Amino acid sequence: MQNRLSRGDFLGVDATTKYWLSRLHGKRVDVTRREVTDPADPYATGGHKGLPPTPVSIPSARMIAAVLAPTSDHWYYWCATGSGTKFFKDSQKSDFEQTCLGHH
Structure with missing residues (x-):
């Protein structure tokens, strides 16, 4: 994701859209490509560049370590x-x- 963020591109992560739609509907939902790119959805990272407005989960220690020391890939x-x-x-x-x- 860091490679996309550093280029100012869309993240296009389905999980952020699933998070938002699940919160709206109160249940787990599947998402479509249209929903992932919906500019009206603040968590649609295919429709908004950069990170969503809030975290969508609690990151593990491994995730935090990866952000602090990203690979050069x-x-x-x-x-x-x-x-x-x-x-x-x-x-x-x-x-x-x-x-x-x-x-x-």
């Missing part, structure tokens, strides 16, 4: 599957999207 795209597998890539978004779709 140039990853720009990432995907976490339901099984916990994570994929990272620095370019070629279309190829990466196919990889992620194949593992969900």
